[in-house]
Amino acid sequence: MKINRNYLNLQDSYLFSTIAKKVNAFRAANPDREIIRLGIGDVTKPLAPVVVKGLVSASEDQGRAETFHGYGAEQGCDFLKEKVRLYYLEKGVELESDEIFISDGAKSDLGNILDIFSADNTVLIPSPVYPVYVDTNVMDGRRIIHVKATEENGFLPLPDQKIKCDIIYLCSPNNPTGAVYDKAQLGKWVEYALSNDAVILFDSAYEAFIGEKELPTSIYQIKGAEKCAIEFCSLSKTAGFTGTRCGYTVVPKALVRENVVLNSLWLRRQTTKFNGVSYVVQRGAEQVFTPEGYRQTREAIAYYKENAKIISDTLTELGIWHTGGKNSPYIWLKCKDGYDSWQFFDYLLESIGVVGTPGVGFGEEGEGFFRLTAFNTKENTQKAMALFRTLYEK
Amino acid sequence: MKINRNYLNLQDSYLFSTIAKKVNAFRAANPDREIIRLGIGDVTKPLAPVVVKGLVSASEDQGRAETFHGYGAEQGCDFLKEKVRLYYLEKGVELESDEIFISDGAKSDLGNILDIFSADNTVLIPSPVYPVYVDTNVMDGRRIIHVKATEENGFLPLPDQKIKCDIIYLCSPNNPTGAVYDKAQLGKWVEYALSNDAVILFDSAYEAFIGEKELPTSIYQIKGAEKCAIEFCSLSKTAGFTGTRCGYTVVPKALVRENVVLNSLWLRRQTTKFNGVSYVVQRGAEQVFTPEGYRQTREAIAYYKENAKIISDTLTELGIWHTGGKNSPYIWLKCKDGYDSWQFFDYLLESIGVVGTPGVGFGEEGEGFFRLTAFNTKENTQKAMALFRTLYEK
Numbered sequence: 001m002k003i004n005r006n007y008l009n010l011q012d013s014y015l016f017s018t019i020a021k022k023v024n025a026f027r028a029a030n031p032d033r034e035i036i037r038l039g040i041g042d043v044t045k046p047l048a049p050v051v052v053k054g055l056v057s058a059s060e061d062q063g064r065a066e067t068f069h070g071y072g073a074e075q076g077c078d079f080l081k082e083k084v085r086l087y088y089l090e091k092g093v094e095l096e097s098d099e100i101f102i103s104d105g106a107k108s109d110l111g112n113i114l115d116i117f118s119a120d121n122t123v124l125i126p127s128p129v130y131p132v133y134v135d136t137n138v139m140d141g142r143r144i145i146h147v148k149a150t151e152e153n154g155f156l157p158l159p160d161q162k163i164k165c166d167i168i169y170l171c172s173p174n175n176p177t178g179a180v181y182d183k184a185q186l187g188k189w190v191e192y193a194l195s196n197d198a199v200i201l202f203d204s205a206y207e208a209f210i211g212e213k214e215l216p217t218s219i220y221q222i223k224g225a226e227k228c229a230i231e232f233c234s235l236s237k238t239a240g241f242t243g244t245r246c247g248y249t250v251v252p253k254a255l256v257r258e259n260v261v262l263n264s265l266w267l268r269r270q271t272t273k274f275n276g277v278s279y280v281v282q283r284g285a286e287q288v289f290t291p292e293g294y295r296q297t298r299e300a301i302a303y304y305k306e307n308a309k310i311i312s313d314t315l316t317e318l319g320i321w322h323t324g325g326k327n328s329p330y331i332w333l334k335c336k337d338g339y340d341s342w343q344f345f346d347y348l349l350e351s352i353g354v355v356g357t358p359g360v361g362f363g364e365e366g367e368g369f370f371r372l373t374a375f376n377t378k379e380n381t382q383k384a385m386a387l388f389r390t391l392y393e394k
Numbered sequence: 395m396k397i398n399r400n401y402l403n404l405q406d407s408y409l410f411s412t413i414a415k416k417v418n419a420f421r422a423a424n425p426d427r428e429i430i431r432l433g434i435g436d437v438t439k440p441l442a443p444v445v446v447k448g449l450v451s452a453s454e455d456q457g458r459a460e461t462f463h464g465y466g467a468e469q470g471c472d473f474l475k476e477k478v479r480l481y482y483l484e485k486g487v488e489l490e491s492d493e494i495f496i497s498d499g500a501k502s503d504l505g506n507i508l509d510i511f512s513a514d515n516t517v518l519i520p521s522p523v524y525p526v527y528v529d530t531n532v533m534d535g536r537r538i539i540h541v542k543a544t545e546e547n548g549f550l551p552l553p554d555q556k557i558k559c560d561i562i563y564l565c566s567p568n569n570p571t572g573a574v575y576d577k578a579q580l581g582k583w584v585e586y587a588l589s590n591d592a593v594i595l596f597d598s599a600y601e602a603f604i605g606e607k608e609l610p611t612s613i614y615q616i617k618g619a620e621k622c623a624i625e626f627c628s629l630s631k632t633a634g635f636t637g638t639r640c641g642y643t644v645v646p647k648a649l650v651r652e653n654v655v656l657n658s659l660w661l662r663r664q665t666t667k668f669n670g671v672s673y674v675v676q677r678g679a680e681q682v683f684t685p686e687g688y689r690q691t692r693e694a695i696a697y698y699k700e701n702a703k704i705i706s707d708t709l710t711e712l713g714i715w716h717t718g719g720k721n722s723p724y725i726w727l728k729c730k731d732g733y734d735s736w737q738f739f740d741y742l743l744e745s746i747g748v749v750g751t752p753g754v755g756f757g758e759e760g761e762g763f764f765r766l767t768a769f770n771t772k773e774n775t776q777k778a779m780a781l782f783r784t785l786y787e788k
């Protein structure tokens with residue numbers, strides 16, 4: 001019996017456990033000091049009332065023989081796929097129903113999609129980055145090229161025709177940097193992918209935070225993307241589904257490689273290794289796309305975005321270089337002069353009791369940077385920023 | 395860009411679509427004839443009232459900030475893992491909490507578990523079989539050896555030391571045959587696995603149908619299994635969760651291959667490519683393991699088993715060779731003399747309007763056999779058996 005030895009090449013991630021240890025030690029040493037967490041990557045507001053209503057009513061459906069639902073299609077229920085189709089239509093993107101796959105979240109599909117690609121491909125991943133892109137490819141033993149996201153390119157790297165790759169990860173609005181590609185920039189990636197026979201895996205989990213009309217909320221708003229991109233989205237951040245679990249993946253039928261329609265491979269993968277998302281959850285998710293659900297869920301997003309603005313405005317005022325915070329719940333800032341990511345973490349914790357995330361935890365290129373998030377309350381966010389000011393104005 | 399070309403080696407399955415076509419054609423030609431479906435592989439009874447209560451209350455939790463749950467552990471919530479631990483304890487199996495992984499169903503985990511094994515392993519799969527075992531390995535390009543489950547071995551093949559393999563699939567009670575291994579038989583497989591450094595993937599999705607006390611409901615009731623087996627179970631058939639989606643997988647920490655604890659590989663796989671089962675669903679699942687939930691869900695199983703008994707008793711009376719039907723919702727019978735699986739399907743449909751599943755649809759070794767299931771109503775099951783009698787008694 002041989003194990004998959006690629007797993008032995010995975011690096012352990014101590015980022016969040018180290019943060020927890022440091023915070024606990026601080027708390028023990030300073031029992032009276034208040035701690036404000038701006039490192040949270042999870043939503044904090046409850047599900048929208050209509051979503052809860054949808055979940056409750058579907059739960060009750062499951063208790064009556066006449067309305068009981070057994071096995072459903074692995075690709076998702078038609079009622080939900082239709083809502084997602086119409087959501088895309090409003091973005092100007094025409095999809096067919098069978099190009100949409102309902103999932104239990106973007107993380108699962110971003111990992112599982114690799115099943116349909118040979119391990120003998122070269123993967124291009126921007127750094128700093130959501131660690132899952134790297135780890136899932138290490139598990140398969142694929143060659144990985146990192147492209148640097150830096151202050152110079154605004155944490156939005158563009159393609160380089162000299163660098164050849166087969167699979168490209170893009171996340172916009174970005175986790176962890178909050179940077180957002182515009183249409184011209186995404187267009188360059190689409191052009192690169194088309195001319196290099198590459199496939200873009202586009203993570204749009206934070207698309208609902210985009211407020212500026214001219215910014216793309218789907219890669220399919222770029223001409224030609226349907227021939228080179230798979231898009232992953234989630235209701236986790238759109239509608240607070242981090243613990244309720246639902247997302248969707250789009251695999252256009254125009255996306256063909258080696259004369260094979262990738263949609264048919266993904267369909268086969270999902271019908272073989274997945275049994276669909278809970279009927280109850282899909283009924284809750286359906287409500288997100290009703291006019292009332294849209295209004296209620298966007299209210300929560302507006303609340304988080306107000307927090308992001310409070311952070312971003314403070315940083316601007318203090319002359320601190322940062323990206324994100326405008327069309328994203330994340331703010332990525334340069335550490336104070338002379339501090340590396342972890343030193344800055346310690347400095348913030350010890351001097352003002354504010355907890356963030358050291359940029360280097362998302363990859364080497366994150367060194368010297370720091371992530372703050374908009375998921376705490378407005379009150380705490382304001383308080384943290386007032387404390388921040390004291391560090392820079394003194 | 396290279397696709398995973400192993401997918402091109404997958405065989406299309408036309409089993410259920412062919413059945414649907416044949417039934418539709420029959421219905422069109424005979425609009426007045428009644429059709430009774432004993433081919434259903436899905437539960438038909440609604441969720442137990444306490445489970446619905448659990449789902450509803452958890453849905454409401456998600457609507458209040460104080461009780462809202464965001465990201466949970468990928469391995470599942472402690473409250474549910476503890477219930478599963480105690481369920482195993484009652485079977486005489488002592489597990490630690492971190493040997494239990496909550497999943498969205500056995501099908502996902504049975505497919506995904508292969509991530510932790512090298513593609514360079516030989517897999518042993520009994521035939522006839524649940525097609526997912528074969529397809530998931532074809533996708534990875536593993537070498538597959540089929541062992542024959544036949545009338546002679548009661549559809550319970552035993553290990554042959556001359557045949558060397560690394561990964562072994564066992565499903566007991568079996569889908570599609572309903573045959574159940576006893577402890578001595580499973581002991582032989584455990585012995586084989588231990589002496590050959592192999593790993594058994596044990597699918598116990600139908601364990602709740604086992605009524606005879608001396609039959610094993612978990613492979614860990616066999617000494618040494620914790621060193622060679624991973625067990626997959628699901629609430630789909632135990633508690634009618636086919637559309638609600640929850641299961642669990644056990645990876646004992648004593649299971650070590652190439653000096654690596656497989657539990658740590660699976661943990662890494664799940665924390666990287668999965669984000670946990672919906673909190674709402676886990677709260678529903680928790681109720682299955684309460685005394686009231688146990689009583690209510692076993693009532694539904696007793697109903698299905700009564701149907702299975704009606705079928706099995708009729709077949710016994712008519713002198714038709716069959717297995718299953720006693721500790722399983724499936725009855726696997728020999729087709730009438732002179733009929734192959736599909737001919738028998740046509741014969742039953744045309745003569746008495748009863749729909750079953752041709753055995754050959756589960757693999758070559760299923761030729762000449764036929765699967766009936768216990769998931770219809772008692773009334774319909776009785777009616778179908780009365781009609782069956784007319785075919786054999788005339």
